[in-house]
Amino acid sequence: MAKRSITAQDVALHAGVSRAVVSRTLSNNGCVAKATRQKVLDAAHELGYQVNMLAQSLNRQRSMLIGVITSGQTDPYRSQLLEDLVRSIQAQNYQALLCDIQTHQDLATTLTKLTQFRVSGVIVTSGHPSAELVSECVKLNIPVVVINRSTQLPQVDEISSDNTQGAQLAINYLKKMGCQRLQFLGINNGTYSAQIRQTAWQRLEPTPPLLAPESSYEGGIAAARVALQGGLNFDGLWCANDLLACGFADCARFEFKLKLAQDFYLVGFDDIPSTHFVSYQLTTLRQNTRQIAALALSRLSERASAMTVEKRIDKVDVKLIIRNS
Amino acid sequence: MAKRSITAQDVALHAGVSRAVVSRTLSNNGCVAKATRQKVLDAAHELGYQVNMLAQSLNRQRSMLIGVITSGQTDPYRSQLLEDLVRSIQAQNYQALLCDIQTHQDLATTLTKLTQFRVSGVIVTSGHPSAELVSECVKLNIPVVVINRSTQLPQVDEISSDNTQGAQLAINYLKKMGCQRLQFLGINNGTYSAQIRQTAWQRLEPTPPLLAPESSYEGGIAAARVALQGGLNFDGLWCANDLLACGFADCARFEFKLKLAQDFYLVGFDDIPSTHFVSYQLTTLRQNTRQIAALALSRLSERASAMTVEKRIDKVDVKLIIRNS
DNA sequence: TTGAAAGCGCTAACAA
DNA sequence: TTGTTAGCGCTTTCAA
Numbered sequence A, B: 001m002a003k004r005s006i007t008a009q010d011v012a013l014h015a016g017v018s019r020a021v022v023s024r025t026l027s028n029n030g031c032v033a034k035a036t037r038q039k040v041l042d043a044a045h046e047l048g049y050q051v052n053m054l055a056q057s058l059n060r061q062r063s064m065l066i067g068v069i070t071s072g073q074t075d076p077y078r079s080q081l082l083e084d085l086v087r088s089i090q091a092q093n094y095q096a097l098l099c100d101i102q103t104h105q106d107l108a109t110t111l112t113k114l115t116q117f118r119v120s121g122v123i124v125t126s127g128h129p130s131a132e133l134v135s136e137c138v139k140l141n142i143p144v145v146v147i148n149r150s151t152q153l154p155q156v157d158e159i160s161s162d163n164t165q166g167a168q169l170a171i172n173y174l175k176k177m178g179c180q181r182l183q184f185l186g187i188n189n190g191t192y193s194a195q196i197r198q199t200a201w202q203r204l205e206p207t208p209p210l211l212a213p214e215s216s217y218e219g220g221i222a223a224a225r226v227a228l229q230g231g232l233n234f235d236g237l238w239c240a241n242d243l244l245a246c247g248f249a250d251c252a253r254f255e256f257k258l259k260l261a262q263d264f265y266l267v268g269f270d271d272i273p274s275t276h277f278v279s280y281q282l283t284t285l286r287q288n289t290r291q292i293a294a295l296a297l298s299r300l301s302e303r304a305s306a307m308t309v310e311k312r313i314d315k316v317d318v319k320l321i322i323r324n325s
Numbered sequence C: 001t002t003g004a005a006a007g008c009g010c011t012a013a014c015a016a
Numbered sequence D: 001t002t003g004t005t006a007g008c009g010c011t012t013t014c015a016a
Helices: A008-015 A019-027 A034-047 A053-060 A076-091 A104-116 A131-139 A163-176 A192-204 A217-229 A242-255 A289-305 B008-015 B019-026 B034-047 B053-060 B076-091 B104-116 B131-139 B163-176 B192-204 B217-229 B242-255 B289-305
Strands: A065-071 A095-101 A121-124 A144-147 A157-161 A182-187 A210-212 A236-239 A265-267 A284-287 A313-316 A318-321 B065-071 B095-101 B121-124 B144-147 B157-161 B182-187 B210-212 B236-239 B265-267 B284-287 B313-316 B318-321
Touching: A008 A019, A008 A034, A019 A034, A053 B053, A065 A076, A065 A104, A076 A095, A076 A289, A076 B076, A076 B095, A095 A104, A095 B076, A104 A121, A104 A131, A121 A289, A144 A289, A157 A163, A157 A192, A157 A289, A163 A182, A163 A192, A163 A236, A163 A265, A163 A284, A163 A318, A182 A192, A182 A217, A182 A242, A210 A217, A217 A242, A236 A242, A242 A265, A289 A313, B008 B019, B008 B034, B019 B034, B065 B076, B065 B104, B076 B095, B076 B289, B095 B104, B104 B121, B104 B131, B121 B289, B131 B144, B144 B289, B157 B163, B157 B192, B157 B289, B163 B182, B163 B192, B163 B236, B163 B265, B163 B284, B163 B318, B182 B192, B182 B217, B182 B242, B210 B217, B217 B242, B236 B242, B242 B265, B289 B313
Parallel strands: A065 A095, A065 A121, A121 A144, A144 A157, A157 A313, A182 A210, A182 A236, A236 A265, B065 B095, B065 B121, B121 B144, B144 B157, B157 B313, B182 B210, B182 B236, B236 B265
Antiparallel strands: A095 B095, A284 A318, B284 B318
8 A cells, every 4th residue: 555655766767877876966965967966856856756864864873853852841931932942943954853851760761762863963941961861962972952951061052041131130120110129039949040040139139039839820829928928028029930920910919909010010031921911011031032042053053063062051131021010 | 983872783692692583572573482582681771772763764664753733823722732742642652743834835845844754643733734745644654633623635533622512611601691692702814723613603693703803812902992992792702712812801801991700701712821810710611632632642543553544523522611701 | 483684765985 | 977885773574
């Protein structure tokens, strides 16, 4: 039943040349006479030839696949990042092998899975690859880049939003709004980004941070209940992310009858869609996910050609989006 | 530099057998003596052998890859569906090849890309595959399933939420809340799902639907401005999706000072996170994305073993989530 | 039960 | 510039 598909051999026959010439022509590699080249191209087109990526990859010991590792957590920011990553990958003619991991163990098995496909690179947006895993990749010449997380590993490039700059922008904004007592809302045992933002904050402001029990809308509500119980003792708040900010804002407004941009100012992080809903209009910091994605691909290809180049750490600018909080 | 990785040959040598035995043992295919089997397993484990998926797939003419086609549109519902799809795929030991398409043309090139990787199946969540594309897949024995869309093609299985049931649930709810003049908010030139919901609605209620200019929060606002301008002439509204519902609700509340669950009732669709925020608390219909995903994988594997089985159309139950609207 | 050998479709070194 | 040849690592008849 399953019809055999058209191979380079067929094209070679049709064009009256050898398969080697076909290969050279189609991969633009090695020299072919102009006329021959055209013959091959025509034949390939006529027959509807499609190269078999499996065979090609097997031979080249490298597939046109790039592994993208994400955690189940589907918050709007992550979705946006993923979308931009996939687009960047496809723009370079690669394809995205999407791997969802739940646990640290998953990361290990996933990374070996990816090596079995001889991926051209791995982009980690969740979890922390261990040294052995990475060295395994290095051995196989597979570059690894991590996004919004750090690692000690020397061969792994890092890309993240500039959280320090973010902290500064948030503080400047709050002060400009006249706030005198600033506060930060982080997450207990939170994500790497939340921790970094907290650290960045603490370098600039001494106030001990508020901590939400979890990184979510509900976490923001819970944090607000605790924080506002004894009265409002701050007038400017920076939240580690927008979901927290929305939760905090709602609890403050509906349970404690506080008014945003009046009783206190609030800055979020991520610029997720909800923040621009009429009922929120939250001031926030927008990450440049497109640039992060583009940079990830650049780093991957740089390291592909020179596995041992020095580790690079990129900080991508964030942008303050001023709304009504 | 790049160390050659361990092959079946190495394992064979180490175990003192032929590579054929190694292959049989590891793929559980053909017979191997118990003792030999153990020897091979031990050797493989000791050497840390990992099968080369490229070689295996080339030989079997089929990779452990499943193509997932999505459109750039990252609304929360789509993200959730994607996540569930990827999990289901990984649960079956396959890997997800994620392809983002923008235009109809992209679908075509993407589908041929996928065939080049000899994927074991394709899941389409966006766009409408043409007859030729599908027949190309059929020829290569690649099953195709579409989610939340329909197609005339006989070899393509369809899975979607039961929109008719959804319409009925929404209407029942609104009537139970005492609504007398029901209305539906669809989308002008909208998604397939929105159209189906509209059709389902119209079979039950004769009222001509409202139409938003686009499928988004802003679309909902725009629709509300038009609809409410001349006064409120309905008391129960069903929106094609939650983003529209949020926009409509906000415009109604903030611009027209209407009260939800008082001046009119509103039911959404999708149960996206924003709907359960304190400031919305929208009643909505939840799609069972996990079941949709699981079903997609089932259909794919069924068709894989019998390409010509009759086309199947599955409707997955939706669930009314009653909140405060 | 095991091994030898052919082949999946492609690339690349080498020779012509 | 072209063709020949030897693999890439695996699976799978077919004999032994």
